[in-house]
Amino acid sequence: MPKLLRNLTGLIGFFLLWEAAVRSGLVPEVFLPPPSEVLVTTVELLSQELFLRDVIATLLAWAIALLISIGIAVPLGLVLGNVAWLRAATRAIVEFLRPIPSVALIPLVLLVVGGGPEAKIALAVYAAVWPILFNAIYALGEIDPVLLDTARACGTNRRQLLTSVALPHAAPFVFTGIRMSAAVALIVVVSVEYVAGAASGLGKFILEVSSSGMRMDQVLAGTVIAGLIGYLINEGLERTGKRLFRWNEATGRTT
Amino acid sequence: MLEVSGLNHRYGQGERAHVAVRELSFSVEAGELACIVGPSGCGKSTLLRCIAGLIPPTEGSVRLHDDEVTGVPDDLAVVFQDYSRSLFPWLTVAKNVEFPLRWKKIGKRERAQRAQEALDAVGLAGVGTKFPWQLSGGMQQRVSIARALASRPALLLMDEPFASVDAQTRFDLEDLLRRVQREQQSTILLVTHDIDESVYLGDRVLVLSSSPASIVADLTIDLPADRDQIATRESARFVALRGEVARLLQGKQGQPGTATDEAERELTASPGDVPH
Amino acid sequence: MLEVSGLNHRYGQGERAHVAVRELSFSVEAGELACIVGPSGCGKSTLLRCIAGLIPPTEGSVRLHDDEVTGVPDDLAVVFQDYSRSLFPWLTVAKNVEFPLRWKKIGKRERAQRAQEALDAVGLAGVGTKFPWQLSGGMQQRVSIARALASRPALLLMDEPFASVDAQTRFDLEDLLRRVQREQQSTILLVTHDIDESVYLGDRVLVLSSSPASIVADLTIDLPADRDQIATRESARFVALRGEVARLLQGKQGQPGTATDEAERELTASPGDVPH
């Protein structure tokens, strides 16, 4: 399958570059071990049950956070994208809240919901809502007016317009938002585990091995795993998207 | 049934405003099929949009069954001029046709069947499972006609619905439309550029002036209700009427028969060539 | 100049494949205006796309000046059937028309002037600063014609270019096209559904069968090169030719009246309704 081959070419190229940089002494090996070493560590880690538990904890938190974000952002985006006055009225609050970094909110979230998995889920939801929300609002602004008129002339009421025209039209772009959010949510979950600590999780693992000092290979192995998970998630979503939105590929519709 | 009075529509505001429709008044009886002809860009589509309640008129009013139209009225269907943009690309052809039935209390089975019938009627049996972008232009246009018919509207607005189909199909569709009008007692407003078509199809022909649209003439077509593509088009009355419409379009409503100038001659060019 | 041989085009693959064009061969001389007529959905647009090099044919070849067309050839312009989607909404009308001139070695001044001329020619003087979506359907269609003309192409492909304009404007545009053909020695391939138009405009008329398209007849229009909307259409030869094209479209070329198979019957559904 040539596409898979091309996929691998990119990844392998990057790892070779990294290896070369370390081997040539461009970067000190103690701080940035070469991928050959990191990959060995990665494989080792993957056979440890404790580590796998960390990974699973992270993945579960991620999945929950993403689902919640979709549940919040898609309807909200549809409503805000459709109702101009509501969009205007909430813009100040939304634009004000959005750039507040989730890391800045960590201490507050810890205080309010405690340091359990709820904290990382809450923060991940907070961060993952925006890409979906914004892509939804944008996509709605792009609907072909003729299409909207058509639906209205068919006796479609506002709510139905939302579900039967706005949603399918926006779906491909919202899906891009979901893909971005999936990455963001994973980042935040791992980051919160890393910055704020957790009972288990990939971020916690990275924190533990990094705070002990010189285990950069394990730190990077953890990071590589985070990246790999992200890659797999993205790949899965992309394939789903291609299948779901064949019509979009074929027409490339914009107005 | 439909009463348009003092209708004005202006696009934009201030200096760059463009008046598309000016002081338009007419009414259409229930069950009537009125054709609208007028030069390109005169404001026909704008008029239809106002009637459909899709854009609010700047001045004047549209009344349907004595109620002022403010939103989109019930029991209405529109065939847009921009047919390819008015089909939902994510729905199959059949689902597109079913679309207006979704909100009606119609069982799934019947919905599918009605869509199928409508597609058959426009000569598109067998493409129901395709997507609109897999169809040719004329087929897409017929899908949007089928969609309008499937909803069995009381008022049907059609904006150049047959522009992209071949002559034969066009004749078939014209006859289909008159049949639907008779059987379902629909009121139909149809914009066309084809003078013959307007006379053949219509119970009335409204001739609009060039931009901004206002009514030049409101012609009653006194042809028999039962029409035939050959016989009707051959009849002397038909030929006379189409000459009249053509003359009116040229802005010579006053003195019929005195057609002298170049422009007029061009239009009424070949009375012998009418498809009989 | 243009030689199409053994052209086949199939959309999709495997079971759901749809053959749109089958074994099509013909050639067009330089400076010729060939009209293509054929039932809706028969594959005319597909054929034009293949010739324009926009889609590669599944089989067969298109040769232009003896070179096989693989990409889009130089000095080509296309007027798409979907005119409204082919205009760039972010460019004003004038900029849309100037579009193909942007990368030619033409001064800014002259570019603007050429665009202006082209717009004038299609009767759209004064809308240059508007955006396409501020125009009516027919006006948009004329903008896309103006754009094609402004680039003064050696080969001009037009897909139902006059479908949305009123009768008068249509006549004007037809004459404009013949003038352009003569003056610029352009080769023009034009798809139309109007049989009269095909005969009036063309030096040749290619009649296509219903889907998948293959050539039913290749008619040379032996009318004088100088044509006139009145005189030409009145001439006996014109009437004979259009009758011939209509008959050919009905699939009666070989054995009139023996149409038997299902597919064919569908097309000729209402024999009584055939014009003439």
Add this chain to the structure above:
Amino acid sequence: GLLGGSEEASDSGNGDLEKSKITVSVMPTIDLAPLHLANRNGYFEDEGLTVETVNAPNGQASLTKLINGEVDIAYGSYTAFFIAQSKGAADFKFVSDASSAGPKSTMIVTKADSPIKNVQDLAGKRIAVTSENTTSDVLTKSLMKTNGVDFSDVEWVFLPFPDMPNALQRGNIDAAFMTEPFITSAAKTVGAVPMFDTATGPTKDFPTAGYASQAKFAQENPKVVAAFQRAMDRATRESEDRSKIEPLMVEFAKVDKEIAAMTELLTFQSKLDASRLQRVADLLLEFGGLPKRMDAGSMIAQPAAD
């Protein structure tokens, strides 16, 4: 569960204690060895206590867990406790001491070829400490002050310990305050040289970290506090045997085995001493970390008498 949340166990008093199960927030540092030892060897169980540990990445997170009630007892550095108390974030009571700076366990480290040869050379340099108003911050300032060095134009760089060796190597910083085991590992990896012991003179045996609970907890559970202290005492005494500590360092603080063997240990403590703790508060006050003087003695929990 799999998510890594803690399951709440229903908890009724056991025997004499008000509570039989407590949670303690910990960090992956080596001075927690006695706690892990006590857990491992069942000293808490002997007292009728079950201690569950919860990881916190840093002192602030550890304190937050205490404040929001997630844990009963938090491990943290004294500076953090004092500052949080002074801001009114919570009312803390210390329930056990943990460690104080031993000889050579809190050092200013430089590169081998560094021009910094004595404390005076530190003036105006880029020095890494973990953060403002932390033990590392006040100890470094104190060292300089004691030696009469003006630290007003020092460029403070705030770095976590693990990142210090790299910054030192690259020349991003001139010197760094480090604790064990980072001193040893930095020496090993980048050839860093421990130059000055910050825990000398007025800061000798400077208390670094301890365990605290909220005042309310200490008040309501005096017996638990006493039990906790007893177990910690026992473990701390045993920690003097280095061989018992090293494997725990490898396991809990994820320290390399080799480095663990070479590490200078902090002094493990368990007995809370008001006058020693007061030194932390005073030093913080001196360097502007506290708005007003605080009484360390009043922050020591009063456990139930045996």
Add this chain to the structure above:
Amino acid sequence: MTSGATNWLVFAGAVACWELAARLAGSVFFPPPTDIVATAVRLWFSGPASQLFLTDTVFDDVLPSLGRCLGGWAVAVVLGTGLGTALGRSRTGMDYVGPLFAFFRAIPPPTLVPVFMVLFGLGPGMQVATIIFGAVWPILLNTVDGVRSVDSVKADTARSFRTPAPYWIGLVVLPAALPKIFAGLRLSLSISLILMVVSELIGSFAGIGHQLISTQQNFDFPMMWSWIVLLGILGYGLNGVLLTVERRVLRWQPTRNDDV
């Protein structure tokens, strides 16, 4: 009409609720907005007249941070749109680098900070690198998406005129993709702000993020809230500027004109 007024009315209402709730709860962690504003004024606007009443911290922390944020974002914009356009138009380009990007995109920037420290050392280099690294993805992804969604008829039109690549990109692809690119730009702008904070978490001695962390560690809640609010204000302001630009650039869109 007065959509601006309603806009702020809702906002003011939210703030009033917060004030009320905070006063009622009386928690040190959630000071009422009035306290925060008072702290903020003291923090930033109590400087000498010669500095326009701005305090040193504005010049030492706020402006440099903002500079890094905008600088990093600007680079991300150039990289993201450039690369995104190239990849969006290329049939196989994304096959090569897509997985790599997905891989990078999923790496949490905080865990990468140590790696960037190794590569770029401490200071602005590392911070800007972190910002670029995080902010480039939404732009890139949205650009690829936008570029790929050029209407097929428009694409064919351009091809039929043999539009040379620069014109094709400049006159067709980018305008078509612009609405989506702007969605990416807005998203990445707020990510830049976030990463500005993250990148200052370690190894810095000044900056908004540094101040935020140090107030957190010092349990100085009114101050911490002041910084959080500042981030909100900055985000709001920058977004407003971007929105204005967007309105101008996308003026041609029919729906937008009606929307104003």
